[in-house]
Amino acid sequence: MSKRLTKLILFYLILVGLWQGLAFLKLWPEYIFPTPLGVLKTLLTGFEDKTFIIGILISMKRILIGYGLSIVVGLCVGLLIGRIKTLDETVGSLVLGFQALPSICWLPLALVWFGLSESAMLAIVILGSLFSIIIGADTGVKNVPPIYIRAARTMGAKEIQLYTKVIIPAALPSIISGFKQGWSFAWRSLMAAELLYVGLGLGHLLMMGRELNDMNQVIAVMIVIIIIGIVVDRLIFAKIENKVRERWGLT
Amino acid sequence: MSKVVHKSGQTEELKNLDKLKPNKIIDVRGAVCPHPLNLIRDSIISLKDNEILQAVCDHEPTAKENAPRFCTRRGYPLQVIEQNGVWQIFIQKIEKTEPRLRVLNVSKVFKTNHGRVTAIDNVDLTIQEGEFVCIVGPSGCGKSTLLNLIAGLDKPTQGEIWSNGNRVTGPGSERVVVFQEGALFPWLTVMQNVEFGLKLRQVPLEIRRTLALDYLKLVGLDEKFHNSFIHQLSGGMKQRVALARALVMEPAILLMDEPFAALDVYTRETLQEELQNIWTESHKTIVFVTHNVQEAILLGDRVIVFARNPGRIKAEYEIDITRPRKIDHPEVFLNTKWITDDIKEELEEPAYKADTREVVYK
Numbered sequence: 001m002s003k004r005l006t007k008l009i010l011f012y013l014i015l016v017g018l019w020q021g022l023a024f025l026k027l028w029p030e031y032i033f034p035t036p037l038g039v040l041k042t043l044l045t046g047f048e049d050k051t052f053i054i055g056i057l058i059s060m061k062r063i064l065i066g067y068g069l070s071i072v073v074g075l076c077v078g079l080l081i082g083r084i085k086t087l088d089e090t091v092g093s094l095v096l097g098f099q100a101l102p103s104i105c106w107l108p109l110a111l112v113w114f115g116l117s118e119s120a121m122l123a124i125v126i127l128g129s130l131f132s133i134i135i136g137a138d139t140g141v142k143n144v145p146p147i148y149i150r151a152a153r154t155m156g157a158k159e160i161q162l163y164t165k166v167i168i169p170a171a172l173p174s175i176i177s178g179f180k181q182g183w184s185f186a187w188r189s190l191m192a193a194e195l196l197y198v199g200l201g202l203g204h205l206l207m208m209g210r211e212l213n214d215m216n217q218v219i220a221v222m223i224v225i226i227i228i229g230i231v232v233d234r235l236i237f238a239k240i241e242n243k244v245r246e247r248w249g250l251t
Numbered sequence: 252m253s254k255v256v257h258k259s260g261q262t263e264e265l266k267n268l269d270k271l272k273p274n275k276i277i278d279v280r281g282a283v284c285p286h287p288l289n290l291i292r293d294s295i296i297s298l299k300d301n302e303i304l305q306a307v308c309d310h311e312p313t314a315k316e317n318a319p320r321f322c323t324r325r326g327y328p329l330q331v332i333e334q335n336g337v338w339q340i341f342i343q344k345i346e347k348t349e350p351r352l353r354v355l356n357v358s359k360v361f362k363t364n365h366g367r368v369t370a371i372d373n374v375d376l377t378i379q380e381g382e383f384v385c386i387v388g389p390s391g392c393g394k395s396t397l398l399n400l401i402a403g404l405d406k407p408t409q410g411e412i413w414s415n416g417n418r419v420t421g422p423g424s425e426r427v428v429v430f431q432e433g434a435l436f437p438w439l440t441v442m443q444n445v446e447f448g449l450k451l452r453q454v455p456l457e458i459r460r461t462l463a464l465d466y467l468k469l470v471g472l473d474e475k476f477h478n479s480f481i482h483q484l485s486g487g488m489k490q491r492v493a494l495a496r497a498l499v500m501e502p503a504i505l506l507m508d509e510p511f512a513a514l515d516v517y518t519r520e521t522l523q524e525e526l527q528n529i530w531t532e533s534h535k536t537i538v539f540v541t542h543n544v545q546e547a548i549l550l551g552d553r554v555i556v557f558a559r560n561p562g563r564i565k566a567e568y569e570i571d572i573t574r575p576r577k578i579d580h581p582e583v584f585l586n587t588k589w590i591t592d593d594i595k596e597e598l599e600e601p602a603y604k605a606d607t608r609e610v611v612y613k
Contacts (some may be wrong), residue, residue, distance in 0.1 A: 147430055150428070150430070151435075153404065153505075154423075154424070155424050156309075166436070249437045249481065
């Protein structure tokens with residue numbers, strides 16, 4: 001583990017060193033090719049004058065509301081179409097179709113319906129994550145080994161108990177995978193939507209960097225976005241996923 | 252000189268032999284069968300209340316203390332009389348008890364892409380309380396289908412199933428099934444698995460825990476595994492948990508669908524022995540499906556042989572061997588050989604034979 005960490009640190013030191021070296025050569029002006037030091041400085045001042053913190057909070061608020069709504073709706077729909085054949089054959093096909101559509105393609109429609117507003121932003125986040133969550137729950141339910149359901153029924157389980165005590169726990173690994181994928185789609189969609197909308201989120205800070213020709217800020221915001229993505233994906237979802245898989249005996 | 256042989260093996264002068272006036276007489280002298288009772292079982296079953304059947308055979312019916320068991324179990328008193336080297340068996344039917352399970356003319360037809368397939372054709376079966384019945388047959392003979400119908404997991408195309416005097420319309424916890432494997436819930440611990448059914452019944456935690464502990468002890472699962480997850484257990488331990496999970500529901504009928512088929516030989520033998528012990532203590536009504544004739548004879552009081560195409564009952568045998576039975580018990584061996592010989596064609600040929608459900612009377 002520590003050997004791996006050493007390799008990792010060494011790799012990034014070399015990468016930053018190369019970057020700084022290229023910057024020293026001054027092949028391009030600084031507003032096109034920023035230096036690591038400049039980026040670091042922007043990062044620090046960004047956090048000091050709270051613009052980055054506000055940006056993070058605003059983006060986080062949007063994603064939490066949108067993603068939360070997605071989870072509630074997606075879970076209900078997914079659990080139902082996984083078990084009810086007619087719903088699967090009708091709504092299920094619609095979900096698969098929409099899943100193929102990148103969520104940013106909803107933006108024109110969202111702008112017409114909701115205007116250039118917070119609601120349009122939420123709509124993009126919801127539409128970005130909803131279908132992955134539905135499909136995760138749906139797949140999970142469909143793949144519950146029939147013998148679990150038969151066993152539970154012979155022990156006297158009714159339909160609602162089947163859902164709460166057997167189907168949902170059995171489908172949980174797949175549901176969590178759906179949540180994880182839904183999260184990353186939601187995060188991507190939100191960033192794309194914020195680029196096009198004035199509203200102080202992280203995407204907006206990126207766009208501001210471009211307008212001010214401040215590539216230091218662009219790179220700094222990109223780093224913030226990457227770090228948030230990694231933290232949520234690796235530290236939260238991957239951990240939950242591993243724990244569930246381990247307990248379910250899938251590893 | 253005539254004498255009566257009691258269940259205990261004691262003998263006694265029979266004074267009023269002429270009082271036993273049989274309604275039917277069957278002579279099975281010369282039949283090659285270790286248990287003449289098997290040859291007359293159909294006649295016994297068709298007896299009406301208070302009718303007397305007399306059977307004559309030229310050797311002792313079976314070990315003295317075992318012979319009458321299948322009759323007494325059904326409430327038929329039996330007398331065995333030896334007279335000049337000829338054995339007379341008298342059986343009287345005196346009472347009619349409500350059977351635990353009645354399968355009445357049940358058929359099951361599945362619709363497949365290739366058309367309709369008759370999985371079970373007109374099966375009739377009555378199981379009394381406390382009986383251990385094994386259903387044995389080649390794969391695809393519909394024995395598991397019948398078990399599913401009894402469990403209520405599937406509906407018969409024709410016919411009725413009655414359990415404990417109630418018509419079976421769906422699954423219920425008075426007919427719990429122990430499956431072959433893979434039916435335990437991996438997200439629950441051993442203890443939680445055993446408690447599962449009780450939790451559905453909303454039994455309070457303390458009672459649930461106590462009952463689960465009792466049954467885990469009964470099936471002989473080491474305490475250190477009580478909080479393990481299912482994937483941490485061996486195949487034998489899993490089946491012990493599955494058995495505990497079913498028994499804890501205290502079902503009227505325990506249905507077992509090839510529960511030991513996936514285990515290695517040694518584990519299987521241990522579990523067969525323990526199942527026998529559990530049955531001897533509790534006298535649960537058990538319907539046990541297997542493809543293994545020896546297993547059926549080792550465990551069952553009654554062995555029902557299924558034939559395929561379509562699935563139907565080919566023959567029934569009473570197994571009156573003292574318990575606990577061991578796999579290497581000579582009687583188990585003898586019966587296995589006898590029944591296997593009898594159903595050999597069923598096991599080997601792709602059955603187009605006519606129903607040969609008849610016995611050799613001489």
